Amino acid sequence: YLPANIAVQTWGKLLDGPQEVVPIGLGARDTLRLEACYLLYGNDMDDHVTPLEAGISWATKLDKGDFIGKKQVVDMKEHGVPRKIIAFKLDEKGIARTGMEIYVGDQRIGAVTSGSVLPTVGGAGGMALVNAKDVKIGDKIEIDVRGRKKLATVVKKPFYQAKTHS
Secondary structure (H helix, E strand, C coil): CCCHHHHHHHHHHHHHCCCCCCCCCHHHHHHHHHHCCCCCECCCECCCCCHHHHCCHHHCCCCCCCCCCHHHHHHHHHHCCCEEEEEEEECCCCCCCCCCEEEECCEEEEEEEEEEECCCCCCEEEEEEEECCCCCCCCEEEEEECCEEEEEEEECCCCCCCCCCC
């Protein structure tokens, strides 16, 4: 973030700098945030998905006063979360997109919230909001991709494993 009055000048300096910098669009942002399992408001979470369901309970401090939805979050904390965000990797060719339905057998258990190609992981995958009790890591699910059910595996978040040097 920077003040608007220096944005154009700063952009020009970045592009003309000693390192090769190439502008990228929202598609690149989306695939990279998806591989890291970063949530996108409006897709993976919104006013109808609690922080507990989204897997970010650490962002909600129940002892810091009142807030919209607090009663629902407290109830979920006490009685369990009915839905959860999972990550999945497709076992077959195809791309799962937002809104596509997820099944275990003939039972619809949820829907894709974000899906795309996973360039650094290889293949395709995404995240979905599903009934919490219906799947766990390693389970097989099916995603209705334009009328054809495609096999996928529920995987641990995030998709990639960061490589660090000692």
